[in-house]
Amino acid sequence: MQFIKTTLCFAILLAAVLSVHSQVVMDLYDGxxxxxxxxxxEETSATDDNGITRVSGVTIPTLTxxxxxxxxxxxxxxxxxxxxxxxxxxxISHEGHDVAKLLASNGVAAFVLKYRLPKxxxxxxxxxxxxxxxxxxxxLVREKASEWGIDENQIGVAGFSAGGHLAxxxxxxxxxxxxxxPKHTSLRPDFSLLLYPVISMQNGITHGGSRQNLLGANPSEADVNRFSNELQVTPDTPPAFLVHAEDDTAVPIANSEAYVAALKAHSIAAKLITYPKGGHGFGLHNKTTSDxxxxxxxxxLMGI
Known part of the structure; x- marks a missing residue:
């Protein structure tokens, strides 16, 4: 009886939070x-003069x-x-929470993943x-989909820069x-949104810092190919929407172009939005354009 009362109280509290703040933070793993x-x-968080918050030292990953x-x-x-x-x-702010708020305001549930950085x-x-x-x-999201008012077949992933590599x-x-x-839950996203993404680990196209942090200073050829995602596309890869600026010197637009080419070679829907300028890391707002x-x-998204 106490368990039922506790569960009911949590459900009421959750409903109240969602109606007012629309935001809940949860540990990614139960144990x-x-x-x-x-x-x-130690996990650290710092916000610069532009309001951009950067988090490091994550050992307990969460979903917001x-x-x-x-x-x-x-x-x-x-x-x-x-x-x-x-x-x-x-x-985590302009490439996470700001995007989540925009999606939620348009009727799309959004989950900001505070993931562990490879160390x-x-x-x-x-x-x-x-x-x-x-x-x-x-x-987690797929297994909780019905409880959270989500279609289990409409769960996608978004990623920015190295987060685009992860996505x-x-x-x-x-x-x-x-x-x-244990439940053999599908781990396949139904779609992906990739913003100025690192796609490849290949020399001449990759972002060197991302590759070194993930694979080490001298990765094997097998690892480089394994994590070059343009080489891993199959007919089952989900459709993708990509955004990239042509003047991005940190992560060359060739990353997005290679992924789109691989998707189209397998007859998978792909759309790439390009901007002449904008550089890297602009988040929601490319200040060089009103688009x-x-x-x-x-x-x-509403058409797929």
Missing amino acids: EVPNSKSFAM AYFPTNDVVNTGKAVIICPGGGYGILA DEIMIDKRIGPLQDAQRAIQ STLSTHFSKAVIDN KWADHFLEW
Whole structure:
């Protein structure tokens, strides 16, 4: 009886939170975080003069859920958002929470993934650490879909920069679980949104910092190919919407172009929005243009 009362109280509290703030933070794992070493690392968060918050030292990954409030129509769609930061930090505000708020205001449930950054000190195998958290995120959202008013077949992933590499890795490596999956829940996203993404680990196209943080200073050819996601596309890879500026010197637009070409070679729907200028890391707002990529994405999303 006490359990029922506690559960009921939690449900009432959750409903109240959603109606007012539309935001809930939850631990990604119920118990022990997989692939972890015992190492004292402090999570830090710093906000610069531009209002951009960067998080590092994550050892306890979380999901922050933004559900559509009562004043908008719930589309039943959901997006798991992976902020960027070169696999060294998480630009969690403008490439995470700001995007989630916009999606929720348009009837799309959004989940900001605060994932572990690959570090040998805290991980047994740092190459798969971020992917484990991404797979767990989609597993959790899909298993809770009916409870949260989400269509289990309309759950996608978004990623910015190195978060785009993680999102595209989730979109191409879903057939092999790197987490426990006792219910055999599908780990495949139904669509992906990739903003100035790191796609490839190949020399001449990759972002060097992201590759080194994920794979080490001298990765094997097998690892480079394994995590070059343009090489991992199959007919089962989900459709994708990509955004990239042509003058991006940090992550060349060739990354997005290679992924789109691979998708189209397998007859998978893909749309790439390009801007002549904007550089890297502009988040929702490319200040060089009045065009809003998010408007195009929402139109595309409602049509798939």
